Amino acid sequence: MAQLDILEFPDPRLRKIAQPVAAVGDDERALAESMIETMYAARGIGLASTQVNDSRRVFVMDVSDAHDAPLVFFNPEILTRSGEQVCEEGCLSIPGITAEVRRADVVKVRALNLEGVSFEMEVDGLAAVCIQHEIDHLDGKVFFDRLSPLKKRMLQKKYQKQRQGASVSG
Ligand code: K2U
Ligand code: ZN
Numbered sequence: 001m002a003q004l005d006i007l008e009f010p011d012p013r014l015r016k017i018a019q020p021v022a023a024v025g026d027d028e029r030a031l032a033e034s035m036i037e038t039m040y041a042a043r044g045i046g047l048a049s050t051q052v053n054d055s056r057r058v059f060v061m062d063v064s065d066a067h068d069a070p071l072v073f074f075n076p077e078i079l080t081r082s083g084e085q086v087c088e089e090g091c092l093s094i095p096g097i098t099a100e101v102r103r104a105d106v107v108k109v110r111a112l113n114l115e116g117v118s119f120e121m122e123v124d125g126l127a128a129v130c131i132q133h134e135i136d137h138l139d140g141k142v143f144f145d146r147l148s149p150l151k152k153r154m155l156q157k158k159y160q161k162q163r164q165g166a167s168v169s170g
Helices: 026-041 124-138 150-167
Strands: 046-048 058-062 071-082 087-088 099-103 107-114 118-124
Touching: 026 046, 026 058, 026 071, 046 124, 058 124, 071 124, 087 124, 099 124, 107 124, 118 124
Parallel strands: none
Antiparallel strands: 046 058, 058 071, 071 107, 087 099, 107 118
16 A cells, blocks of 8 residues: 555645445545554554545544554444543644643444444544544544644744754754
């Protein structure tokens, strides 16, 4: 499989809303495999198709300690969410910036797996954060959007300065 380019904020393509797949075929499985390879290469624990400029609605995740248990979620839907947690989040599309984000602590999600079979999973903690973070990407959102207007403005300025510094130093 191939490593894919990850779009970086403020690329407008990160604002596209991913569309459900009609079926999980060989092309969809190849996309998922490439996303898993790209996620590991970028040292991520999640990656959404929007971040690699693909409109099919899928994300991959691996929150295992050994980074050897990738999961694939086509057409994911959050069925229930409960509780609350605050997690320091980063994003492969917004490198170098982190912020505390408030999200549900427990989520139950339904999706199609690599064989196109529907499954449900209830998770908490970091897995729950990751699932919510990735589904936000599929809906054209980034974690900045979940911050207060002041915090969002501050971090966007910090990120822009960081990118300008990087482009000057080459
Ligand atoms: O979608 C992405 O950009 C990958 C995200 C997923 C994620 C964000 C916040 C919290 C959990 C998952 C990350 O960049 S993956 C990097 C990472 C690694 C370990 C812990 C948290 C984030
Ligand atoms: Zn992200």
